[in-house]
Amino acid sequence: MTNKKEIFAGIIVIGNEILSGRTQDTNTSTLSIWLNSLGIKVQEVRTIPDSEKIIIDTVNELRKKYNYVFTTGGIGPTHDDITASSISKAFNLKYGPHKEAMALLEKYYKPGEFNEGRQKMAWMPTTADLIYNPTSGAPGFNVENVFCLPGVPSILKSMLAGIINKLIGGEPIISQTINLRTVESEISEPLSKVQYDNKDVDIGSYPFFRAGRLGVAIVLRSTEQNKIDKCNLEIIKFIKKKNIDIVEKD
């Protein structure tokens, strides 16, 4: 929509436990908010099973489609952790013990504790760049534009700071929310008009129920504050005319 270069990312959530509903994914939201702050827009999320073929195909499809791809999950020490070996195959790279990761984990564990299971966490594409893990030792890694992170949310969060220097962001996306005491069908017509007149701003409308009362959150998103301000004024104008109250929420 704007002339400035937009930077897009895809996220691949790897894990049967998410698809079975056993585990609620929260990493998507963590990654999206963080990437947005860097001016990188998440365009697609795919949640896929622990299946080598599906991981390879999905990684190879998305890494061509987006500037960056982030995978979560499947880099632990057990048999169902197949992300690292699958990524090696996706890039036709040798899968084996990564020298720096081995040295790092050997130092992390007490003598004698660096067993075969733990060593597996250092197996990855041998030429990958490491992503350091300040929480629990075992690193993530990236190959070209694909960044592989663990599935445990607290560990994933702690590793993001270590990636920032590897990413080139775009214009940060500014977002502004107006919460209204109304229902969507009351404002859909004038809001459509505002969107029509302001194609550069992404206007979203989201109903909410809080404290037993209905409301609608209107979210304005753009890389340019003055465009958001213009939309905001137009919205204020029609809600005044309709006697709709603005409420606090977020």
Next chain:
Amino acid sequence: MTNKKEIFAGIIVIGNEILSGRTQDTNTSTLSIWLNSLGIKVQEVRTIPDSEKIIIDTVNELRKKYNYVFTTGGIGPTHDDITASSISKAFNLKYGPHKEAMALLEKYYKPGEFNEGRQKMAWMPTTADLIYNPTSGAPGFNVENVFCLPGVPSILKSMLAGIINKLIGGEPIISQTINLRTVESEISEPLSKVQYDNKDVDIGSYPFFRAGRLGVAIVLRSTEQNKIDKCNLEIIKFIKKKNIDIVEKD
């Protein structure tokens, strides 16, 4: 893995608010658990923006790939609700006021309240089957194997009972969890062996942190209880040998 027919589903989560991280998706987990109970396995989830072309392409790809496809979001009355019109295009069906939906909503609202915005919620492929909404009136719909549900979690949940009769399930998937006081790297080797010897059972291993202590949840999933029991015994055997405690968690 088994000889019985497996039934697969894909979920398409439609909405910029999920991709921006503003809203945490919980519908995937709701749908997956419910579908599992009907013997339908969710094989893939795609989260995509409110973009007509992307919705059409994704629906057309997944409806051929899986027995059932469920979409969430984008069926409200505002300009960013474009699921119904996009589905019409995906199936080359006429998009317009659905007779039964119009009658239903006209009855739902007080006289004079059925305004243009509300009428939009009755616009969909005119030949679609309705999915009734006991919470807030506006129905979802299905065309062939594609079921379109709203994004608001409480409303989505209330509509599931109305779909059961339209789905043909498979063998229900039985799941059993063993929670251990250990770390994954201690059990990865013997657990790999159990998985190797029991290819019909899907064995997952998930680290957890609770009350300041580490643990691992081993999840056994199969359509056959006796196969789960066999795995369970083999796991109990090796954890006894290793002096690992079983703990309560779920």
